[in-house]
Amino acid sequence: MFNLKYCVLALKRLDKAFKFMMERGFGFPRFKKTGQYRSFVFPQFKSNPVTGFQIKLPKIGAMPMNLHRPIPEGFVVKQVRVISKASGWYAQLILQSDVSVPDVMPHGNSIGIDVGLKKFLAVSNGQLVERPRFFNSLQSELRWLQRKLKNKTAYSANYRKVQQKIRRLHERIYDTRKQFHINTAHALCDGVGMVFAEDLKLRATSRGMLAKHCLDAAWGSFLEILSWVCWKRGVYFAKVNPNGTSQTCPQCGTHTGKKKLSERVHVCHECGYTTDRDVAAAMVVEQRGLAAAGLASLACLWR
Numbered sequence: 609m610f611n612l613k614y615c616v617l618a619l620k621r622l623d624k625a626f627k628f629m630m631e632r633g634f635g636f637p638r639f640k641k642t643g644q645y646r647s648f649v650f651p652q653f654k655s656n657p658v659t660g661f662q663i664k665l666p667k668i669g670a671m672p673m674n675l676h677r678p679i680p681e682g683f684v685v686k687q688v689r690v691i692s693k694a695s696g697w698y699a700q701l702i703l704q705s706d707v708s709v710p711d712v713m714p715h716g717n718s719i720g721i722d723v724g725l726k727k728f729l730a731v732s733n734g735q736l737v738e739r740p741r742f743f744n745s746l747q748s749e750l751r752w753l754q755r756k757l758k759n760k761t762a763y764s765a766n767y768r769k770v771q772q773k774i775r776r777l778h779e780r781i782y783d784t785r786k787q788f789h790i791n792t793a794h795a796l797c798d799g800v801g802m803v804f805a806e807d808l809k810l811r812a813t814s815r816g817m818l819a820k821h822c823l824d825a826a827w828g829s830f831l832e833i834l835s836w837v838c839w840k841r842g843v844y845f846a847k848v849n850p851n852g853t854s855q856t857c858p859q860c861g862t863h864t865g866k867k868k869l870s871e872r873v874h875v876c877h878e879c880g881y882t883t884d885r886d887v888a889a890a891m892v893v894e895q896r897g898l899a900a901a902g903l904a905s906l907a908c909l910w911r
């Protein structure tokens with residue numbers, strides 16, 4: 609995801625631009641258009657750049673800032689990344705410490721989760737989490753703004769004002785979604801020792817008819833957040849093979865055949881087990897996870 613060479617390149621560009629400015633005495637480096645560069649990085653620090661209310665950055669100098677939480681004892685600032693967002697400038701600190709954190713071992717109760725379109729996710733204990741509709745509800749607002757933008761003279765002052773509003777709205781959608789993901793992940797970690805999820809191939813689903821809804825739900829980033837929250841809470845997290853989770857009966861392990869997207873209920877012809885389709889898939893995920901972790905599983909799984 610992160611290419612160091614690219615990063616060094618960006619820094620060199622910035623460095624060059626700064627030197628050029630110093631020679632000429634004007635021409636502060638222009639920030640790149642969205643999609644090119646929205647952030648840059650300071651890769652090394654000799655001393656701590658952060659005081660209570662300022663951050664001292666090379667070539668920029670001391671900047672007033674809003675410190676969200678103090679740097680914990682025994683940590684050293686290794687890198688600072690400066691990010692431009694619609695709501696302002698942010699400095700992201702990477703800290704280093706000698707503390708070693710042991711890996712979480714499988715323990716305690718387990719749950720499996722299955723992400724879906726009808727519901728945001730289904731848990732193997734029968735719990736269903738509704739799919740949030742922030743994007744859909746905020747979308748009419750977005751559409752309205754984009755229509756407004758269309759009627760403005762390109763790059764005029766009013767055009768920029770509307771553009772800024774659109775950027776703010778996108779950021780709000782992103783923030784709301786992220787908060788929902790974090791809250792959901794924490795709720796899942798309550799009272800369990802192991803969480804299993806499908807190892808999704810998202811490429812395939814982010815195309816075609818359902819693409820918008822898939823991207824809106826943003827399962828990929830949810831699973832990333834979930835694995836991080838699990839690690840933080842000392843909960844074991846693992847991904848399992850997603851193939852055919854909705855085609856297997858969690859009760860007897862029979863292959864039940866492919867379900868259509870409209871089929872919402874799992875009914876097993878062999879043993880008669882009936883439950884919500886996504887819950888059934890989540891149960892299969894849990895069983896596969898337990899088997900992979902070397903723990904006793906209930907039914908025979910792969911058939």
Ligand SMILES: [Zn+2]
Pocket residue numbers: 857858859860861862876877878879880881
């Ligand atoms: Zn069955």
